[in-house]
Amino acid sequence: MLALDVGVIAAMFGHTLIPLLTLALGVNYAASQGSFEYVVVGSGPGGGPLAVELAKAGHSVLLLEAGSDLSDDPLYQDINNFAAASNDPRSRWDFFVKHSDDPERELKYERMTWRTTNGSFYVGRDPPEGAEQLGIYYPRAATLGGCGSHNAAVYSLPSDDNWDYIANITGDPSWGASEMRKIYEEIENCHYLKNGTAGHGFTGWLDSNQDDGSWLTNATDGNALLRVLADASGSLNNTNSSTVTNDELRALVERDINGPEADRDQLTGIFGLATHTDATGQRFSSANYIKAALREDPGLPLTVLLDAFLTRIEFDQLQESEPPAVMAIRYVTGASAYRADPRWTAGRNLTEGFHWVARELIVAGGAFNTPQILKVSGVGPADELRRHNISVVADLPGVGANLGDNYEGSVVSLAAKPLRGFGKRYVVQLKTSASRGNRDIFLWPLNAAFEGFWPGYPEEYGPQTLGFAFVHMDPGSGSRGTVTLRSADPFEPPEINFRFFGGDEDAAAAAADLRAMVEAARFTQRARDALPPGAGLAPFAEMHPCAGAPCTDEAVAEYLRLQVYSHHASGTCAIGADDDPAAVLDSRFRVRGVRRLRVVDASAFPRPPGAFPVLPTFMISKKAAMAILEDRA
Numbered sequence: 001m002l003a004l005d006v007g008v009i010a011a012m013f014g015h016t017l018i019p020l021l022t023l024a025l026g027v028n029y030a031a032s033q034g035s036f037e038y039v040v041v042g043s044g045p046g047g048g049p050l051a052v053e054l055a056k057a058g059h060s061v062l063l064l065e066a067g068s069d070l071s072d073d074p075l076y077q078d079i080n081n082f083a084a085a086s087n088d089p090r091s092r093w094d095f096f097v098k099h100s101d102d103p104e105r106e107l108k109y110e111r112m113t114w115r116t117t118n119g120s121f122y123v124g125r126d127p128p129e130g131a132e133q134l135g136i137y138y139p140r141a142a143t144l145g146g147c148g149s150h151n152a153a154v155y156s157l158p159s160d161d162n163w164d165y166i167a168n169i170t171g172d173p174s175w176g177a178s179e180m181r182k183i184y185e186e187i188e189n190c191h192y193l194k195n196g197t198a199g200h201g202f203t204g205w206l207d208s209n210q211d212d213g214s215w216l217t218n219a220t221d222g223n224a225l226l227r228v229l230a231d232a233s234g235s236l237n238n239t240n241s242s243t244v245t246n247d248e249l250r251a252l253v254e255r256d257i258n259g260p261e262a263d264r265d266q267l268t269g270i271f272g273l274a275t276h277t278d279a280t281g282q283r284f285s286s287a288n289y290i291k292a293a294l295r296e297d298p299g300l301p302l303t304v305l306l307d308a309f310l311t312r313i314e315f316d317q318l319q320e321s322e323p324p325a326v327m328a329i330r331y332v333t334g335a336s337a338y339r340a341d342p343r344w345t346a347g348r349n350l351t352e353g354f355h356w357v358a359r360e361l362i363v364a365g366g367a368f369n370t371p372q373i374l375k376v377s378g379v380g381p382a383d384e385l386r387r388h389n390i391s392v393v394a395d396l397p398g399v400g401a402n403l404g405d406n407y408e409g410s411v412v413s414l415a416a417k418p419l420r421g422f423g424k425r426y427v428v429q430l431k432t433s434a435s436r437g438n439r440d441i442f443l444w445p446l447n448a449a450f451e452g453f454w455p456g457y458p459e460e461y462g463p464q465t466l467g468f469a470f471v472h473m474d475p476g477s478g479s480r481g482t483v484t485l486r487s488a489d490p491f492e493p494p495e496i497n498f499r500f501f502g503g504d505e506d507a508a509a510a511a512a513d514l515r516a517m518v519e520a521a522r523f524t525q526r527a528r529d530a531l532p533p534g535a536g537l538a539p540f541a542e543m544h545p546c547a548g549a550p551c552t553d554e555a556v557a558e559y560l561r562l563q564v565y566s567h568h569a570s571g572t573c574a575i576g577a578d579d580d581p582a583a584v585l586d587s588r589f590r591v592r593g594v595r596r597l598r599v600v601d602a603s604a605f606p607r608p609p610g611a612f613p614v615l616p617t618f619m620i621s622k623k624a625a626m627a628i629l630e631d632r633a
Contacts, residue, residue: 035356036062036303038628039329040364041310041373044146045617046601046624047364048286049187049205052293053625055302059632062355063290064308064331066338067091067142071287076149079275079283083458085150091143093340094455095368096135097496099564106135108562111454113137121455137454138496138567140366142341144306145287147366148614153275153283155208157184157258158610159265159438159474165607169577172587174623181260183622184615191279192254192272199260205292206618207284210272211424213250220421224535225445225466225527226253226270232527233428235269253426265438266431273425273444276614286618308353309337311490313361313377315393315594324393325595326361330354340493357596360628362589364601364621367569368496371400371483371603374573376490379594388488394593398582402574403481404608405498405566407472409517411524412449412544415537418463422447430523434516436474441520442611443470449543452565466540468524472516473611476509483572501561517560518553521545568613573603588627589620600624 040051043065051063068090070076076085086092096113098106106112107125114122114131122131141150160177167175181199188201192210195202216223226249230236235252236244252270261267278284293300310331315324334350336343363370374380378393380400385392422445430441446467449459481498501510525546531537542551545559573591576583585591589598600621602613609616 035358036060037359038062038362039064039355039357039360040362041329042066042146042364042366042369042601043144043286043290043304044141044364044366044601045148045286045614046146046604046621047362048145048290049618049621050362050364050600050625050628051302051304052205052286052289053622054628055300056293056297057625057629058301059359060301061303063302063304064310064329065142065144065304065306066309067144068306068335069144069287069291071144071149071283071285071291076143077282079151079153079277079281082150082152086139086141086453087456088150089342091141091150092342093140093142093338093493094342095138095140095340095493095496097138097498098135099498099500100502101497101499105562107133109136110563111137111452111457111565113454123454123456136565137457138569139453140340140368142338143287144290144304145285148276148285148618149283149287151614153277153614154612155258155274155276155615156442156610156612158616161265161438162474162605162607162609162616166575166587166605169580169606170575170587171577175587180619180623183619183626184258187618187622192274193256197256199258205289206276207278207288208274209277209279209281210254210256210274211426212272213246213253213424215421215423216246216250216253217421218246220423221419221531221535221537222421222423223249224531226423226426228527228530229428229445230270232523232530233269233430253424257427257429268429268431268439271427271429273427276618286621305331305333305353307335307337308333309491310363310365310373311376313373313379313597315378317393323593323595326357326597328354328356329361337491338493339491359632360596360598362598362600362624362628364599366601367403367572367603368483368494370599370601371572372485372490372494374399374591374599375485376488379591379597384484388485390488394591396584396591396593398574398576398580398584400483400485400494400572401480401582402571402606403483403496403498403569404475404479404571404605405481406568406608406611407475407500407513407517407560407564408452408469408566409521409560409564410449410451410467410469410544411521411528411542412451412461412465412467413528413540413542414461415464415466415540417536419447419466419537430520432516432519434512434519436476436512438474440473440516441470441523442473443468443520443524445524451544452563453567461543466528466537468528470517470520470524471611472513472520475513475608477506479510479513480571498566500564500566514557514561517564518557521556521560522553525551568602568608570602570605570608570613573599574606575604576606588631589624598624598628 185201187204257271382395
């Protein structure tokens, strides 16, 4: 009997087979708790909406979330609190990563983080004696809604090329940009445009909104800066910025960044900053969708387990004629089980759990945890698994490889006096000389400093701070990192190395990415220096990249090469072609070499999707739900 598809049998006959099968698996029978058709691991932008969609289609679904529910907490509802939210130990997972294989280069990172002998963090390049070097801080969220519950909620579509690339490498036309736009329109509930506006949806589950330009008034520093940026970015079509009215400027800051224009990916200049927020401007994430679905239908066959951490996937490997199939999951319940949680302590009170998976398991743990889950369960590069005495279920060399990210940087200066009337957030999109055809820089001004991530970030310099943060969209293939196991222990965070500007595979691509970042920095410096003298803001004291002279292109490039940061990890279980040995997933999110296992999160993207991955991940969640339901039909 064990040679049969035991997950399906367990679903058909309830608990009657559990004693026999648990003996074979070595599972504690007391921890066994029945079967679900689908189990989804992770409630973030990939897993959360998918679990709801499957349950709404009538299937029994178990959703595991390793954190608690903080979605009603004002700290998380207000997106302006994103820095405080991502520093909150109630939801924080502390990852410490590398940017290269060079230990000396790593030590040049200004915000290197260390653990002191008293257990506190030290951030900098001159640690106290005895401090342990941890790495470059990379916080993730363990809470209902995942990173969509603590981020800045930026809501931006990737270029059409991102979708068309997946369609081309897989031969699956459903990934084409025109088809993905349909999915976008289906899930969106747009609050910032007139109902019926082309290219948008107004009845979907995902709320979107955008700041308006009502803050624009004459004789404020925010107005003056907007005029300078509009002029420098070509948004005014060579019109003298001093003659442009506030209504014309307002049209720029309310410009739709996610419009359906055929040439959208080449459009540059000022745009509104759209966010996944509701009609009142409060955060809207997959946590909202999950909770609303359960309120609206108390009988919905969706079970949500909070503080539930997956430890292992069990496979049926007894059918020699078929690839191994997911059969069950092991997990623990209890707060702060994972050692990346800052509240973790040895000997925490955890309860083991076990569930049969009758149809499929969908892993949506994110670009760091999803490959770790697969590897500790025997799916990954065979050599790496054997080093940790893990039995190989499927040899997939691409698991944990292809780690990609956006490069992020900033220019921060201190004005001669505090800035007045700075205004709300908007975006400047640029096309640099290093562009591969589309706009490639996403930039926004701040009356604050955003310089990366470290415990307790950001640095507060006061109201005279003028900051420009920028993101490189669609970086090239010059930097691809890895997520590798430190041990077979599922509670121990993996080793993560982004290999920024490594260039081993494509030095030209790495050089082009760095050149684009330098041009973004230079653009902001010129815009700052073009502010009218009458504003009284000059002279500016630049904090970085040019804290002193000379401020050459070479100096800016070297600063950015060493100090760029990131928080948009993707690609570690990438979709790819059938003949690509590094491809982990097929075009329907199925893990190759095994059955009844899919991955639906940012790790599925073969390339970093645009400037911010959260909206693309919401979109692939819907696409995966469609694929799963079609496959069951």
